[in-house]
Amino acid sequence: MEPGDGLNPMATPEPGHLRIAGVAKRFRQTRVLDDISLEVARGEFVSLLGPSGCGKTTLLRILAGLLAADEGRVTLGGRDLAGLAPHRRNVGVVFQNYALFPHLTVAENVAFGLRARRHAKGGIAARVAELLALVQLGPLAGRAIAQLSGGQQQRVAIARALATSPDLVLLDEPLSALDRKLRETMQVELRALLRQLGMTAIFVTHDQEEALTLSDRVAVMNAGRIEQLAGPQAIYDQPASPFVLDFVGQATVLHGNVVEERPASVLVRTALGPIEAPGHMLVGAPAMVAVRPERIVLGTAPDAAWNAVALPIAAGSFLGSRSLLHGALAGPDRATIELPAGKATAAQPGTVVPIAWRVADTLLYPAPA
Amino acid sequence: MSRFGIAWLAAPATLVCLGLFAVPLGLLLVESFHGAQGWSLAGYRDFLGSAYAWGVVARTLRLAALTTAICLVIGYPAAFALAWTRGWVQSVLVACVLLPLSLSVIVKAFGWTVLLRANGAVNLALMGLGITSAPLRLLFTEAGLLIGIVNIFLPFMVLPIFASVRQLDPRLPEAAATLGGGPLYCFLRVVLPLTLPGVIAGGTLVFSLAIAAYVIPTLLMGDAYQTLPVMIATSFLYLQDPMRGSVAGVVLLALSILVVVASTWLGRKGEAA
Amino acid sequence: MIRAAGRVLAWAMLAGAVVFLLAPLVVTILVSLSPSPVFQLPNGRLTLGWYERVGRLDGLVEAVVLTMEVATVATAISLVLGTLAAIAVVRGRFAGREAIATFLVSPLMLPGLVLGIAMLQYFRAIGLREALPSLLLAHVVIVLPFVMRTLTAGLARFDFALIDAARTLGLSYPRAILGVMVPVLAPSFITGGLFGFLASVDNYPVSIFLTDVYHRTLPIQLLQYLGESPDPTVAAVSSIIIGLTVLMLIAGDRMVGLNRMAGV
Numbered sequence: 077m078e079p080g081d082g083l084n085p086m087a088t089p090e091p092g093h094l095r096i097a098g099v100a101k102r103f104r105q106t107r108v109l110d111d112i113s114l115e116v117a118r119g120e121f122v123s124l125l126g127p128s129g130c131g132k133t134t135l136l137r138i139l140a141g142l143l144a145a146d147e148g149r150v151t152l153g154g155r156d157l158a159g160l161a162p163h164r165r166n167v168g169v170v171f172q173n174y175a176l177f178p179h180l181t182v183a184e185n186v187a188f189g190l191r192a193r194r195h196a197k198g199g200i201a202a203r204v205a206e207l208l209a210l211v212q213l214g215p216l217a218g219r220a221i222a223q224l225s226g227g228q229q230q231r232v233a234i235a236r237a238l239a240t241s242p243d244l245v246l247l248d249e250p251l252s253a254l255d256r257k258l259r260e261t262m263q264v265e266l267r268a269l270l271r272q273l274g275m276t277a278i279f280v281t282h283d284q285e286e287a288l289t290l291s292d293r294v295a296v297m298n299a300g301r302i303e304q305l306a307g308p309q310a311i312y313d314q315p316a317s318p319f320v321l322d323f324v325g326q327a328t329v330l331h332g333n334v335v336e337e338r339p340a341s342v343l344v345r346t347a348l349g350p351i352e353a354p355g356h357m358l359v360g361a362p363a364m365v366a367v368r369p370e371r372i373v374l375g376t377a378p379d380a381a382w383n384a385v386a387l388p389i390a391a392g393s394f395l396g397s398r399s400l401l402h403g404a405l406a407g408p409d410r411a412t413i414e415l416p417a418g419k420a421t422a423a424q425p426g427t428v429v430p431i432a433w434r435v436a437d438t439l440l441y442p443a444p445a
Numbered sequence: 446m447s448r449f450g451i452a453w454l455a456a457p458a459t460l461v462c463l464g465l466f467a468v469p470l471g472l473l474l475v476e477s478f479h480g481a482q483g484w485s486l487a488g489y490r491d492f493l494g495s496a497y498a499w500g501v502v503a504r505t506l507r508l509a510a511l512t513t514a515i516c517l518v519i520g521y522p523a524a525f526a527l528a529w530t531r532g533w534v535q536s537v538l539v540a541c542v543l544l545p546l547s548l549s550v551i552v553k554a555f556g557w558t559v560l561l562r563a564n565g566a567v568n569l570a571l572m573g574l575g576i577t578s579a580p581l582r583l584l585f586t587e588a589g590l591l592i593g594i595v596n597i598f599l600p601f602m603v604l605p606i607f608a609s610v611r612q613l614d615p616r617l618p619e620a621a622a623t624l625g626g627g628p629l630y631c632f633l634r635v636v637l638p639l640t641l642p643g644v645i646a647g648g649t650l651v652f653s654l655a656i657a658a659y660v661i662p663t664l665l666m667g668d669a670y671q672t673l674p675v676m677i678a679t680s681f682l683y684l685q686d687p688m689r690g691s692v693a694g695v696v697l698l699a700l701s702i703l704v705v706v707a708s709t710w711l712g713r714k715g716e717a718a
Numbered sequence: 719m720i721r722a723a724g725r726v727l728a729w730a731m732l733a734g735a736v737v738f739l740l741a742p743l744v745v746t747i748l749v750s751l752s753p754s755p756v757f758q759l760p761n762g763r764l765t766l767g768w769y770e771r772v773g774r775l776d777g778l779v780e781a782v783v784l785t786m787e788v789a790t791v792a793t794a795i796s797l798v799l800g801t802l803a804a805i806a807v808v809r810g811r812f813a814g815r816e817a818i819a820t821f822l823v824s825p826l827m828l829p830g831l832v833l834g835i836a837m838l839q840y841f842r843a844i845g846l847r848e849a850l851p852s853l854l855l856a857h858v859v860i861v862l863p864f865v866m867r868t869l870t871a872g873l874a875r876f877d878f879a880l881i882d883a884a885r886t887l888g889l890s891y892p893r894a895i896l897g898v899m900v901p902v903l904a905p906s907f908i909t910g911g912l913f914g915f916l917a918s919v920d921n922y923p924v925s926i927f928l929t930d931v932y933h934r935t936l937p938i939q940l941l942q943y944l945g946e947s948p949d950p951t952v953a954a955v956s957s958i959i960i961g962l963t964v965l966m967l968i969a970g971d972r973m974v975g976l977n978r979m980a981g982v
């Protein structure tokens with residue numbers, strides 16, 4: 077796991093290019109979106125990350141104007157989008173299965189938006205050539221869609237969405253249909269392309285690694301709400317809720333009760349012993365402490381700023397350059413340690429090994445009911 | 446538009462069909478119980494009690510079954526070969542299957558009378574190929590009728606099967622072959638089940654069209670060869686016996702509906718399997 | 719071995735089927751060129767004389783015009799009704815949509831003669847005695863099933879996200895439907911329309927009950943001519959219709975590709 081650096085090349089991004097305020101949507105009885113608020117700066121790349129069915133596509137459709145929100149406001153470049161039909165919004169969309177026009181060629185697909193907006197013929201040809209060059213599809217301009225590979229179709233979909241220089245581009249799981257290798261190449265290309273064009277983008281994915289790698293900021297969604305909105309590093313290091321902790325990356329998680337309150341931390345009694353975690357909670361409250369796998373080292377605590385426990389090992393998995401060790405724990409508790417591959421040999425399944433991590437790296441949550 | 450609102454789009458067509466054929470057929474059903482002396486079951490009693498009428502029903506069903514079987518035997522393999530072709534060759538061959546629909550059934554029948562004569566092309570071909578030594582009598586025989594009727598309905602068998610063969614994933618039979626299935630096993634267990642929807646669609650269509658065929662039997666066999674449609678037409682047009690015609694119509698209608706229901710049921714079973 | 723035998727069988731059946739299907743067409747064209755005054759194949763000499771007679775044959779031109787009129791109007795109405803109904807059946811989530819789909823294609827499977835008689839009695843009962851409107855209404859019922867069949871199949875495969883895509887690219891909702899759904903479904907429209915049109919042009923068993931002396935459709939007129947004297951003029955008319963259909967098929971092939979069209 078290599079969280080992206082989250083750097084935005086725009087020195088002073090214009091804040092609030094896209095403002096989503098209190099958007100809610102209901103299908104029949106079920107609330108699919110609940111009080112979604114989000115501001116995206118011009119040129120920013122924001123990911124919507126969440127499990128399938130959490131409302132990501134629904135939010136994109138509202139932004140594109142294909143669906144009306146029940147509540148809330150959306151403005152783009154200062155313009156209120158309420159009641160504005162999709163064709164008047166200038167929002168580009170890359171659809172989940174691309175939705176390329178099967179009766180048109182590659183070039184005609186890319187030209188579709190320009191023709192719909194009645195651009196001049198010569199201008200259209202030049203713009204189409206430019207975009208096809210940008211996505212490296214120049215030689216395939218005359219091909220039928222059915223004759224393209226998945227990756228090529230994906231590029232056409234992107235070129236088509238960008239052709240009209242939209243104020244905002246929405247990408248709905250654009251890479252999920254590609255195989256792993258191609259997906260990684262396309263991630264890099266897509267990010268570079270959007271950055272080069274200074275395009276404001278909202279990128280939907282259920283793949284946390286993809287979201288962390290690509291985005292300036294990530295909005296983690298769960299059941300129609302944004303659980304956390306932050307840069308990739310912060311999402312990973314300081315998950316705002318057990319859901320985010322669980323959905324993004326792996327963690328060791330121990331449950332227990334607060335037994336002591338200190339000035340800036342609490343002590344939680346867990347199955348593995350007392351754990352100190354920064355934060356405030358009342359004594360006696362059920363709590364959950366967690367730590368990311370690579371923060372854990374083998375061995376005993378060097379000083380009082382560390383937590384140390386003895387962990388029975390259940391299994392290990394080899395990942396090439398590093399290894400993961402899984403603890404043998406009962407109930408909702410679980411433990412995962414990440415070690416450089418060489419060091420893992422010390423901890424065989426069946427043994428009990430001493431492990432330690434900094435108190436500062438410990439995460440504290442009220443235990444979910 | 447909501448998915449419920451969409452239902453209303455079916456309203457115009459449904460109303461037109463209700464008004465233009467469901468209600469008229471209902472009236473026909475009523476008519477079949479309406480004799481010269483008021484309401485009676487006499488029409489059905491006469492019809493069902495008559496060995497002659499049963500003979501007509503049997504003849505109609507046999508003709509339709511034979512037609513469907515022959516169309517299937519020719520059409521099923523032909524549809525595969527059609528699906529194997531590519532490009533303009535396929536376009537031309539598809540055109541050859543579609544084009545006969547543009548020639549009136551009536552003119553086709555006269556064309557066949559020319560071809561089926563003792564010195565016609567069919568007999569010359571049979572003798573040329575050494576299959577027969579003397580000219581066969583084909584005109585005004587059931588064999589001749591079958592040739593004509595298969596000729597008319599064959600496209601309705603080939604096209605649905607062609608559509609289902611084209612949707613076959615070419616990798617599936619290969620996958621079956623890699624799993625150790627021989628060609629016959631692979632055909633019976635993979636290809637046949639997957640093309641069955643096309644066979645059911647084509648078979649239903651041809652059977653329904655064949656039990657209702659009127660023009661071809663009268664032209665190639667004459668009115669003496671009575672099938673249900675011929676019986677209906679003679680009752681109404683020549684004998685002025687609307688009750689007998691209505692009863693025969695209801696019987697034919699019931700058979701057609703039975704075929705549609707059976708094919709829908711078969712199709713469902715095929716989907717579920 | 720078995721596979722090779724299967725292939726040979728398939729190709730043989732296709733070749734045989736094509737020859738068999740085209741045989742009556744070839745006969746008709748040859749008869750139309752034969753100098754013999756009865757339905758007979760030419761022996762040696764050919765003539766175009768029967769084509770000259772086409773315009774002079776009593777009632778023929780009127781029958782052709784009426785038939786085309788009825789088929790065209792019925793096909794147009796059926797395309798509109800059928801498209802709407804197919805959208806409802808494919809996209810809707812209401813109870814009974816399968817029943818409606820079956821109901822709307824069922825006239826294709828029902829005996830034409832019975833339909834014709836039932837319609838005749840019904841039209842009389844409601845006081846409709848004019849031949850032209852009766853024919854038009856009846857032929858909508860004849861054409862509609864073909865359109866329904868091909869369009870429900872086409873729509874089931876249609877990706878409605880294409881319409882969303884077109885809308886985000888700058889087309890209004892109505893323009894998106896016309897600009898995307900119509901061309902993508904063109905094979906279904908053309909196939910359903912063509913089959914329905916041809917079925918209407920060639921319909922005898924329904925029309926026979928609804929025509930009058932002044933309104934005879936082509937099949938009825940043809941049967942009458944052939945009954946009186948098997949005159950090659952009829953073959954000439956049929957050959958002209960075959961020729962026109964060839965042109966329609968070429969146009970259809972140019973527009974959407976014949977092989978994409980054939981999904982009945």
Ligand SMILES: Nc1ncnc2c1ncn2[C@@H]1O[C@H](COP(=O)(O)OP(=O)(O)O)[C@@H](O)[C@H]1O
Pocket residue numbers: 103108126127128129130131132133134135
């Ligand atoms: N048109 C609709 N009618 C009813 N429910 C819908 C509709 N569209 C989506 N939903 C429901 O809304 C929820 C969110 O869907 P969606 O936005 O597609 O999720 P995601 O894109 O995050 O996987 C799902 O539970 C889905 O079943």
Ligand SMILES: [Mg+2]
Pocket residue numbers: 129132133134172248
């Ligand atoms: Mg989605």
